[in-house]
Amino acid sequence: MKISAPRALALSVAVGHALAAVTQGVSDNIYNRLVEMATISQAAYADLCKIPATITTVEKIYNAQTDINGWVLRDDSRQEIIVVFRGTAGDTNLQLDTNYTLAPFDTLPKCIGCAVHGGYYLGWTSVQDQVESLVQQQAGQYPEYALTVTGHSLGASMAAITASQLSATYEHVTLYTFGEPRTGNLAYASYMNENFEATSPETNRFFRVTHGNDGIPNLPPAEQGYVHSGVEYWSVDPYGPGSTSICTGNEIQCCEAQGGQGVNDAHVTYFGMASGACSW
Numbered sequence: 001m002k003i004s005a006p007r008a009l010a011l012s013v014a015v016g017h018a019l020a021a022v023t024q025g026v027s028d029n030i031y032n033r034l035v036e037m038a039t040i041s042q043a044a045y046a047d048l049c050k051i052p053a054t055i056t057t058v059e060k061i062y063n064a065q066t067d068i069n070g071w072v073l074r075d076d077s078r079q080e081i082i083v084v085f086r087g088t089a090g091d092t093n094l095q096l097d098t099n100y101t102l103a104p105f106d107t108l109p110k111c112i113g114c115a116v117h118g119g120y121y122l123g124w125t126s127v128q129d130q131v132e133s134l135v136q137q138q139a140g141q142y143p144e145y146a147l148t149v150t151g152h153s154l155g156a157s158m159a160a161i162t163a164s165q166l167s168a169t170y171e172h173v174t175l176y177t178f179g180e181p182r183t184g185n186l187a188y189a190s191y192m193n194e195n196f197e198a199t200s201p202e203t204n205r206f207f208r209v210t211h212g213n214d215g216i217p218n219l220p221p222a223e224q225g226y227v228h229s230g231v232e233y234w235s236v237d238p239y240g241p242g243s244t245s246i247c248t249g250n251e252i253q254c255c256e257a258q259g260g261q262g263v264n265d266a267h268v269t270y271f272g273m274a275s276g277a278c279s280w
Contacts, residue, residue: 020249037176045276087153113187156180182226189229206230213260
């Protein structure tokens with residue numbers, strides 16, 4: 001189903017036992033929060049250029065073999081610990097991107113039957129010890145702080161896998177992803193939706209943000225067993241609170257329905273910010 005972006009969206013369709021719905025417009029508070037997380041995720045391509053001044057860089061996450069890059073940050077003004085991952089930035093990352101073999105999510109045994117993107121799982125296991133140690137250190141020093149995970153593209157799937165792992169230890173982890181590929185199978189998607197309360201925008205803690213006809217959310221193919229999770233927040237141009245739609249349910253809709261393919265202009269730019277350009 002192709003949805004015309006400029007017009008007001010209000011529809012609901014029964015799909016199996018799930019209800020698909022699209023509602024146009026979000027509050028200024030939600031929109032500003034999405035932009036803030038997008039800023040951090042896009043800045044991760046350029047060593048965190050122009051991140052909000054309230055944020056302190058705690059320590060870098062890095063593995064040379066997988067070229068996974070990320071940071072643990074802290075925002076004392078919000079009382080928040082933030083983990084961010086950089087997206088694809090070279091051939092080593094591309095090898096991870098194209099490893100579509102579903103891998104058992106063995107590091108999270110409570111996720112029964114779960115399998116995730118094989119390349120990104122390799123990325124996760126290569127930095128798991130660093131991430132968990134740094135988060136534990138910060139959470140121990142600041143036990144009242146919230147925990148948020150974010151990233152764009154490859155970094156988005158890394159963020160999703162990381163958030164699911166951390167949610168087994170920490171309560172109320174919140175996840176923001178931008179241009180996220182499909183990250184796991186149906187069991188994994190169900191686990192994420194349940195644990196991040198993504199059955200409703202009112203309770204949701206997994207904000208899966210997409211843009212225009214971004215082609216990366218159409219990969220890996222659903223025919224290979226991949227399923228999206230979270231509540232989709234679909235931004236169309238000209239971007240703003242009124243042109244951001246909330247998309248729920250299992251029907252292919254919003255960004256996926258636009259038919260984008262691969263890395264296109266819509267993928268590299270979110271809310272007017274290009275990956276690593278630092279021109280905002």
